[in-house]
Amino acid sequence: MLDWLSRNRSAVGTGAAAYAILVGLFLVGVFVDAEIPGAVALGIVPAAFAALCPPWAVARLAAAAAVFAAYLTMEYENTGTATKAIHLGVVVGLGVVGVWASATRVRHSIQLGQARSATLILQRTVLEPIPTDLPGYEVSALYLPADLETKVGGDMFAVVRSRHGMRVLMGDVRGKGIGAVTTAATLMACFREAAHYEPSLPGLAARLEERIAQIDEERAGPADERFATAVLFAFDEPTHLRMLSCGHTPPLHLRSGRAVELELPINAPPLGTAGLYDRIEYAEYRVSYVPGDVLVVVTDGVTEARDPAGRFYPFGERLIRWGHHGAQRIANELITDVTIHTGGRLRDDAAVLVVRKAHDDEMSPVA
Incomplete structure (x- = not known):
């Protein structure tokens, strides 16, 4: 009104x-x-x-x-x-x-x-809602497109509660428009299915690599023109998470007012580029993750966001301000702050996914 x-x-x-x-x-x-x-x-x-x-x-x-x-x-x-x-x-x-x-x-x-x-309907269909029944974890995700005219991009995230435990994917497909969002949709569909059968993250990454190669075979264009960065997480241990990165922006781990960048010793190349290497090693790593810890994963639309003067967005420095809040509040604050920093003019799509490990007294019983 x-x-x-x-x-x-x-x-x-x-x-x-x-x-x-x-x-x-x-x-x-x-x-x-x-x-x-x-x-x-x-x-x-x-x-x-x-x-x-x-x-x-x-x-x-x-x-x-x-x-x-x-x-x-x-x-x-x-x-x-x-x-x-x-x-x-x-x-x-x-x-x-x-x-x-x-x-x-x-x-x-x-x-x-x-x-x-x-x-917008297409984008919402691709980015399915985060499951609400995730005992022990509070998860929130937001997506902000740079192209406000079409509202489609290649950023992707998915959360699956599988029989092996919760699995999370965050990724960024090269390019924009319908082609990028279609590739993202295909990879997320593959992830959501494979997460129920592959207990290991290297197995999941191999499945995704195979699927993006199939996309290249099904469509015109050289194989190296279609690729995606991705980071995979497994939440199935009481005090640790497991992660594997394929060329993606390092996530941040918040604990006790400090933000630590999770830069892995071995970072596999982006999905879709296996044909350029003789051999690819998919290595997963265990990271300490206890109640109260917060994991924040973003795409480069956040880390490479610039203000009108050309200064990059201070991701870790700003994130510490909201580390004591819930996952949804952190995601909202971060997206809002990035928008303000850029003057409302994002150069690339921005996606944010926040996973907070709940304390025992916050955990709800499994439905």
Whole structure:
């Protein structure tokens, strides 16, 4: 309701300004000199406000301009009938152009809104909701696209509660648009299925590598044109997590007010690049992870975000501020802060996934 009132108040103000300018030009013609600025200048007003007013408002403005122009040309212009007709025709023509431009803008706006809705549905379908029944863990994830016109990108995350324990994937597919989101969807579907059968993270990574290679075989283009960074996690031990990275941005581990970057000794290359190597080693590592600890995984849209002066976003430094909050609060604060840091202009899609290990008294029974 408040948005509707705000939009209508803005429209009324714009319309009032347009009529004020129109009347001002008319009065100049009547009381100063009909040739300064001249009747033709009245036609500029509806054309100029076509970008701000709806078609019906521009049509009314154009009609008023035509009436004022007719009065000025008939009563004050010392020219021939043909010249007066030309002047009046220009005003009417500019009014028609203004109405057409406004109608075209509105039509394109509606089409863009429909495209945004369709692609947002697509993105939500790809990024399935985080499971709510994850005893012992609090998990939250957010996605912010850089391309606000289409709302699709290649960032991906998935959380699966398998028979082997909770499995988490965060990744970033090269490129943007439908191609990137389709590849992301395929990899996430593969992960969600394989997580139930592969107890080891190297096994999961091998499955994902095989699947992205199949995508390259199914579609046109060299194999090295389609790849994705990814990081995999296994939460199935009381005091440790296991992780494996395929060229992805190192996650941060929050504990006792400190943020530690989890840079692994062996980092496998991105998924989809196996053909460039003689042999790939997928190595998983155990990391201490006790109640109260928080794991924050992001894509490079966060770590490489820059402010208008070109300064990178201080990821770890800012994150410490919210380490004592819940997973959802941390994700919300981080995305909001990145947006503020960049002035609302992200250069790349940004995804955030936060996993907080709950204390014993916070754990809910398994449903």
